[in-house]
Amino acid sequence: MATTIFWFRQDLRLHDQVALKFALDQLVQTVEQDRRSPDLGHHLLPVFCLPDFLQTSSWGFSRMSSLRRYWLLSALRDLSDQLAKLGCPLLICPIDASSALPQLAQHVGARKIVCEEIAAPEELAEISALRNAGLQVHTVWQSSLLSSDDLPWDKQCLPQVFTQFRQIIEGEGISPPPPLPAPSSLPSWPTTIIPAHLQLDFSQLPWQEPTPDPRSSFPLGEGEFSGGEAAALEHLRQYLRARLPHTYKQTRNGLMGKDFSSKWSPWLANGALSARNAYAELKRFELEHGANDGSYWLWFELLWRDYFRFLHLQYGAKLYRAQGLNSTSSEAHSSHNQTKFDAWCQGATGESLIDAAMHELHTTGYLSNRLRQVVASYLIYELDGNWRAGAAWFETCLIDYDVYSNQGNWLYIAGRGTDPRGGRRFSVAKQVRDHDRDGHYQRTWST
Ligand SMILES: Cc1cc2nc3c(=O)[nH]c(=O)nc-3n(C[C@H](O)[C@H](O)[C@H](O)COP(=O)(O)OP(=O)(O)OC[C@H]3O[C@@H](n4cnc5c(N)ncnc54)[C@H](O)[C@@H]3O)c2cc1C
Structure with a gap:
């Protein structure tokens, strides 16, 4: 009997699932090779390990706003419905992957874990921890x-x-490459009973329905915006x-x-x-x-x-690193003034466009690309703030938080990535003239 655990990470879908297809192909091969086994069945256990919703960043605030948490949980609910229709439900695990997956693998006798590859430090560390625990983990690049x-x-x-x-x-x-179709069938779940401490159902999850805000550019809960x-x-x-x-x-x-x-x-x-x-x-x-x-x-x-x-x-x-890709360590010391940083986060800098944008970000979890650039530049160059603290605040708030795009864009604005022009400083006055001359945006998001 071959069982594979498919670990969903930032790939909460069935269409164009290169990693899942790899897992399914491998399972079939394993079963074909394993002719000595009296029971030639194969099983798949799709798992998602919930992040620690209470975790705080090194800057002292929660790493995930309630909006971002809601966005994740609604994606999981949809994925779970789709998998259930294929007869292979999603296991939602309340503990982190490095503790949960070794236990699950042991319970269900899984030989392999397959998941997508994420080339960012924390996500790579998760894979190392699993391998150090003796698991065979296959990662597939697909994002x-x-x-x-x-x-x-x-x-x-x-x-x-x-x-x-x-x-x-x-x-x-x-x-x-052309996208792959969603699978039309999946292997069944393993027959072993999964211990209660390794699973949660949706009623146990910390849902907090967002209050719709008609001003939002991404009106969560309205029409297809879920x-x-x-x-x-x-x-x-x-x-x-x-x-x-x-x-x-x-x-x-x-x-x-x-x-x-x-x-x-x-x-x-x-x-x-x-x-x-x-x-x-x-x-x-x-x-x-x-x-x-x-x-x-x-x-x-x-x-x-x-x-x-x-x-x-x-x-x-x-x-x-604080200096990003720059080699000189003198650039490593970005200052961090907590009072100014808090004012930036809360939209209380006194600069009307910045404050409006920070209110929008906090209230809706979304901000236009233009304003992301302007507020990032303002923190770095006008408040002499720390770009990594800014990136962490974006991680907390953005419902579209993506580790690669967030880090890459902050580095770019801070001039610590690969761009030879060395940073992007935006004049707030010019941005107001070019994009909000009549002040409509600033008035809309003044609170
Ligand atoms: C400081 C800063 C932080 C950012 N953090 C994130 C983040 O965490 N997650 C995120 O998805 N984007 C991030 N962006 C990039 C960009 O702002 C958003 O992708 C975009 O605003 C999302 O809205 P959209 O889907 O309507 O984009 P559109 O303008 O419609 O663009 C289409 C798609 O192209 C991609 N894209 C567009 N601009 C960029 C860009 N500058 N960098 C990378 N991809 C881009 C996105 O996938 C986007 O969905 C950040 C930008 C800045 C300046």
Whole structure:
């Protein structure tokens, strides 16, 4: 009897599940090879290990806001429904993966754990801990748009400037692999009884329904704006049906509203939507309705997302040092003034655009790309604050928190990544003139 544990991480979906397909193929092979076994069945145990919702960051605040927690739980509920329909329910485990998975593997006699690869320090440490506990863990890279195997350079030699990266990709005509269909059937669960301390049901989870806020650009709970794969695919359909890619380039620097940008990020972040699927649908849209600079620009932005992923494959933990990729240690000492930092987080700096944006971020868990740049620059350059504390606050608040994109963008603005121009400082006065001349945004989010 072969049992595999499939550990869901930031890939909470069944469509385009390269890692799950790998797990299923391996199971079939194992069963075929294991002819001596009297019982040639094979089982799959899909598991999600809940993060510690009470964990605080080294900066002293909770690592996950209630909105972000709600977003995760709704994605899990959707995944759980889909898996149940395939007869192989999701096990929600209340303890962290490094304690839970060895115990589960022992209980169900699993030989292997398969999961997606996440090239960030904490996530890599989880894999090391499992391997140190004697488990056989297979990780599968799947979260980028492009396959890392198709890149024309060794993963240690990523072009150091995004434009070069994009030009090579485009020049060589490298395109993403087509997305995989969702499996139509799954093996059954193992027959062993799972101990109660290793599972939770949804009624035991700390749900806190968000109060809808009509001002929000990502109105959680309204229409398809809810967590999980089904809502993600519906949102993608509606975005394309409304032909919004055609106007994306003109509107993408907007500050408010559902339509100025794609709003794919919250689903991409926990994997409810696969970037390859979004791209394939975008290409189909272009075939039907024509391509223009707007539809091209969505690909351009998805390449940024990839760039920060591949940067992690090359540099790993170096991206998390105070000096980032800069070599001089004198730059390591970013100051941290708690009072100024608290004022920034709470939207109480006295700078109206910054305060409005920080209110929006805290209230809704979403902020436009333009304002993410402006508030990050303000913390680093005007408040002389610590970029890593800012990144941690974004982690807490953003429902689309993605370890690669968050770290990559903060490094970029702080001038501690690969960008040769050395940081991005935005003039708040200019940003107000260019993007909120009549003060509408600032008034809307004044509290
Ligand atoms: C300081 C800072 C922190 C950020 N933290 C995150 C984060 O934690 N998670 C996250 O998903 N994005 C992050 N971003 C990138 C960007 O702001 C969001 O991806 C975007 O605003 C999400 O809205 P959207 O889906 O409507 O994007 P659109 O403008 O419609 O773009 C389409 C997709 O392209 C990708 N994309 C767009 N811009 C970027 C970018 N600058 N970097 C990487 N990918 C991009 C996203 O996947 C996005 O969903 C951050 C940006 C900054 C400046």
